[in-house]
Amino acid sequence: MSRIDDLIAEYCPDGVKHQTLGEIGEFIRGNGIQKRDFRDSGFGCIHYGQIYTYYGLFADHTKSFIDPNLAEKRKKAYKGDLVIATTSENEEDVCKACAWLGEEPIAISGDAYIFRHHQNPKYISYCFQSELFQSQKKKYITGTKVLRVNGDAMAKIHVPVPPLPVQEEIVRILDSFSSLEAELEAELEARRKQYAYYRNELLTFDRERVQWLKLGEAAFINKGTYITKKQVIPGNIPVILGGVEPAYWHSESNHDGEGIVISRSGANAGFASYWNEPIFVSDGFVLDATPGIDMRFLFHVLKKQQAKLHSMKRGSGVPHINSKMLANNVAIPVPPLEEQQHVVSILDRFDKLTNDLSSGLPAEIEARRKQYEYYRDRLLSFDELAV
Numbered sequence: 001m002s003r004i005d006d007l008i009a010e011y012c013p014d015g016v017k018h019q020t021l022g023e024i025g026e027f028i029r030g031n032g033i034q035k036r037d038f039r040d041s042g043f044g045c046i047h048y049g050q051i052y053t054y055y056g057l058f059a060d061h062t063k064s065f066i067d068p069n070l071a072e073k074r075k076k077a078y079k080g081d082l083v084i085a086t087t088s089e090n091e092e093d094v095c096k097a098c099a100w101l102g103e104e105p106i107a108i109s110g111d112a113y114i115f116r117h118h119q120n121p122k123y124i125s126y127c128f129q130s131e132l133f134q135s136q137k138k139k140y141i142t143g144t145k146v147l148r149v150n151g152d153a154m155a156k157i158h159v160p161v162p163p164l165p166v167q168e169e170i171v172r173i174l175d176s177f178s179s180l181e182a183e184l185e186a187e188l189e190a191r192r193k194q195y196a197y198y199r200n201e202l203l204t205f206d207r208e209r210v211q212w213l214k215l216g217e218a219a220f221i222n223k224g225t226y227i228t229k230k231q232v233i234p235g236n237i238p239v240i241l242g243g244v245e246p247a248y249w250h251s252e253s254n255h256d257g258e259g260i261v262i263s264r265s266g267a268n269a270g271f272a273s274y275w276n277e278p279i280f281v282s283d284g285f286v287l288d289a290t291p292g293i294d295m296r297f298l299f300h301v302l303k304k305q306q307a308k309l310h311s312m313k314r315g316s317g318v319p320h321i322n323s324k325m326l327a328n329n330v331a332i333p334v335p336p337l338e339e340q341q342h343v344v345s346i347l348d349r350f351d352k353l354t355n356d357l358s359s360g361l362p363a364e365i366e367a368r369r370k371q372y373e374y375y376r377d378r379l380l381s382f383d384e385l386a387v
Contacts, residue, residue: 003169007165007166007169012382018158018161025116026117027154028115030109030114033047042065043065043106044104044106044107045109046064046108048111050064051112052085052093055083057099057125057178062102076108077105078100079102081115081117083100083115086112087146088147089145089146094148095149097124099125101122113151119164123171126376129376132158132380133157133159137154170379174375174376180368188354195351195353198346203300210333212331215329219287221285222281223264223323224240224286225254227250229248232248235250237252237278238275240282247282253278253280256277258274258295259281259286260275260295260299261279262309262321263284264283264284264321264322269312269319270306272299272309297341308330
């Protein structure tokens with residue numbers, strides 16, 4: 001950090017001027033681009049929804065294009081501008097910004113704003129992520145189901161504006177953190193592909209060589225006891241509805257020890273998760289392996305068939321699956337127990353490396369992300385220059 005300290009001592013020893021975004025730039029609202037306008041080539045464009053589903057903090061090429069004739073009447077971002085999504089269903093994504101670093105102008109859709117300024121574009125993009133910005137943003141959010149922040153409101157938000165050499169050094173430091181995290185994410189993705197490959201190989205059996213059972217024969221399937229958040233008595237027992245994370249915490253359990261939970265309804269219907277602790281299974285089914293079947297082996301087999309489990313959802317309103325579907329429509333290979341345990345020993349190592357939040361790559365990525373967030377907020381905190 002000595003380089004940044006030296007630059008601050010040289011360029012702003014008495015503090016940094018804090019200015020509103022409206023004082024250092026202007027907000028221009030995008031217009032008139034629909035997803036149906038997209039084509040494989042043409043004039044580059046960014047649709048507001050892509051800012052929080054596809055783009056990071058900066059970009060130099062677009063995912064989508066529109067007809068050049070259509071682009072003539074559309075608002076455009078130029079190199080150095082920020083493109084900001086100002087509509088979302090959650091507070092976190094509102095005002096997510098991407099600095100456009102491409103050489104060519106691009107068209108911007110409605111529900112997005114262009115922020116034109118003369119600062120370091122990456123620095124301003126990092127500022128939009130900072131705790132200082134986020135804490136100010138909240139008071140300007142309007143709407144309930146669909147949340148919005150308009151350009152006039154964003155123009156009132158204050159950010160520190162140090163001299164450009166200081167901005168550039170901050171960007172260099174934060175870029176190094178981002179680069180390391182990106183490398184870890186790429187490694188994690190490679191390991192996940194490797195895991196999927198070995199899982200597919202190790203769990204592919206000749207139908208003539210091993211016994212095959214229906215899931216209802218390979219496991220006891222019991223339906224959970226539905227409980228709402230209002231009915232929960234606070235405690236330390238995870239309540240499982242769907243997905244990996246507990247929905248709530250309860251004082252009682254309805255299953256102890258190893259178990260596989262398959263979510264029953266909603267978007268996560270069919271999702272399989274493994275637990276080895278007291279849990280309260282609510283909107284789901286809990287599976288206990290029958291004798292001769294290793295529970296972890298059964299879990300890996302079901303995860304291999306995760307797409308099939310999801311495809312079993314039925315219903316026009318809230319999709320759901322039922323126990324008969326599970327019991328009769330999922331086939332389980334049953335090699336000798338010793339072979340099952342050998343497969344488990346290999347796949348568990350991959351699983352821990354790629355999915356365990358307390359160790360392996362996910363834990364390292366989370367640690368790096370926290371480190372980045374700490375230094376980002378620290379680097380973007382300046383003593384304000386006295387007027």
